[in-house]
Every structure is written in structure tokens, then in C-alpha cells.
Amino acid sequence: MIICIDSGNSRIKWGAHDGNAWCEQGSVTHAGIGELAELCLRWPQPARAMLANVAGAVVGESLRQVLAPWAEVLREVKAGANQAGITNLYKNPAQLGVDRWCALVGARQLGSTPRLVVMAGTATTIDSLDAAGNFLGGLILPGLETMRRALFQGTAALPFADGVHMAYPRATADAIVTGCVEAQVGAIERAFARLAGRDACCILSGGHAEVLSGFLVIPHLVAHNLPLEGLLRLAPES
The missing domain is CATH 3.30.420.40 (ATPase, nucleotide binding domain)
Incomplete structure (x- = not known):
């Protein structure tokens, strides 16, 4: 076991x-x-x-x-320079968050085409992996709930929004939720455009993966607990 x-x-x-x-x-x-x-x-x-x-x-x-x-x-x-068929091109490989590293390793097991690996939790990380297994780099931004909470805590008039996504929000709570979703999806789709090849795919994991999945227009799939898959793959090398 x-x-x-x-x-x-x-x-x-x-x-x-x-x-x-x-x-x-x-x-x-x-x-x-x-x-x-x-x-x-x-x-x-x-x-x-x-x-x-x-x-x-x-x-x-x-x-x-x-x-x-x-x-x-x-x-x-800990994140390494080269493990499980992935080469870590971070300037200092050891500084890469181990959750991101494990998610990349897990995503690599799902196929060898270019992949955009998105971990949507407290923070949202958006990492690019090419077909050769090179981790090219990635983005970190506040997660969906963290964005909403930041507006609530950092302003005098905005609530902790419990609204819905709309094309043209006409209520403050809806405007906040829509803005947060659009920021997340926009960052993901811009990163995908930089990576995209014919067979590229975006893989979503984390607590907000299902929410973001409903708004993306790029090829993608949801893979729950992706870091656990990476940890499993790293076990023989440990």
C-alpha cells in the first residue's frame, strides 16, 4: 500500500x-x-x-x-530539477511549490501532449508543460474565494459577494463574482493560447475546478486530486 x-x-x-x-x-x-x-x-x-x-x-x-x-x-x-520525466526550468527548481510540482507530475501521466495544469484552490496556479516534459513556467493568482475576500476586506463598501456570473451584471454581488470568474478564466485562456498546439489540453484540479470548467471555452478536463497522482508516481523514486 x-x-x-x-x-x-x-x-x-x-x-x-x-x-x-x-x-x-x-x-x-x-x-x-x-x-x-x-x-x-x-x-x-x-x-x-x-x-x-x-x-x-x-x-x-x-x-x-x-x-x-x-x-x-x-x-x-520537494520539487526537483528532473523527476518522473519532467525537467523543471524554474530559475531555482527547489523554490517551485511542491503542490505545483506534484500536479505537473500527475498531469504528465495523463498524456505526453502539451498541457496547461491549473490548480484552482486558495490560490490559482497555471503551469505550462510542453510535449517534451519541460515545465516552462507558470502563473500564480488569488483563488476565486480569495479574490472575493480581498475585495470585502480591502474596501469599505463592497460586500463578501454571494452573486452569480452574468454576461452583464446589474448588481454589485453579481459584478464581483463575474469579475473574479472572468479574471481566472481569462488568465487560463491567455496562458493556453501561448502554449496551444494541435493536441494541447488544459487540466483542472482543486476545489474550484468544477466552477471554472463551466466557463472555459478551451479543450480541458477535470482531474480531481492531481497532486496525489503525482505523489503516487514519485513513490518509486523516493
Whole structure:
């Protein structure tokens, strides 16, 4: 059994893979990190436990404490210069967020054509991968909810909008939601235009992937928990 854990900014996602398929997947909040101890009881001797953490050092230490029974097989992943058929062209490869790296590795397993890899969560990341497996670079912008919250917290008159997307918004809440969606989709489609070849595809993952999917006009698919797929692929190399 291989256990994969993706500790993001908002939630901690996990999956258990038996070598053929995912047996189970789930998630916990940061406040519920202690619940992960149950995994150590359910699978006391996994072949490998893979961890990707972007939630900071304090969360990382808490994870290592909770997962202490797996200490001998626990591997904390960092972005590398060349792994799983991907060459990292970041100026400093180690500075690339491990969640983005794992998502790129996961996306590569879905095919070898150029791909735009979008992680739509607390932040939205938009990363370009060419057909040869070169990570060309990427964008980071606030996620959908982060955008709405920034307007609410940074202005005196704008609400935390609970509106709907419209072609021509005529209410403030709708104008905010539409603006946030258009900003996300516009960034994705501009990045895709730079990358696009005949076989290029956009892959969406993260909590807001389904929302953004409904507005994109480029070829795309939704792949849930893409970083877990990357962690699984990296397990033999760890």
C-alpha cells in the first residue's frame, strides 16, 4: 500500500493506493489534523507514505508527529530539477511549490501532449508543460474565494459577494463574482493560447475546478486530486 498526503493551504487530502487503484481517498481540515492518526491504525505497514506540504513548517511538524508510526517509510517530497520525466526550468527548481510540482507530475501521466495544469484552490496556479516534459513556467493568482475576500476586506463598501456570473451584471454581488470568474478564466485562456498546439489540453484540479470548467471555452478536463497522482508516481523514486 502507498499512502499519499497533500497538505494544502486549506485542507489536507490523502489517498491509499494498492498498486492497482485508489482504495480510498479523503480530506481533513488543518484543525482536524489529528484525525490522520486513524490512517496509521488502518494501514500500519504501508510500503511508502508520501507527503507534500505547502502549509508551512508548523503544519509540517504536526504532520510528522501524527504520522510518527510511519517514520521509516515517510518521504517528504520537494520539487526537483528532473523527476518522473519532467525537467523543471524554474530559475531555482527547489523554490517551485511542491503542490505545483506534484500536479505537473500527475498531469504528465495523463498524456505526453502539451498541457496547461491549473490548480484552482486558495490560490490559482497555471503551469505550462510542453510535449517534451519541460515545465516552462507558470502563473500564480488569488483563488476565486480569495479574490472575493480581498475585495470585502480591502474596501469599505463592497460586500463578501454571494452573486452569480452574468454576461452583464446589474448588481454589485453579481459584478464581483463575474469579475473574479472572468479574471481566472481569462488568465487560463491567455496562458493556453501561448502554449496551444494541435493536441494541447488544459487540466483542472482543486476545489474550484468544477466552477471554472463551466466557463472555459478551451479543450480541458477535470482531474480531481492531481497532486496525489503525482505523489503516487514519485513513490518509486523516493
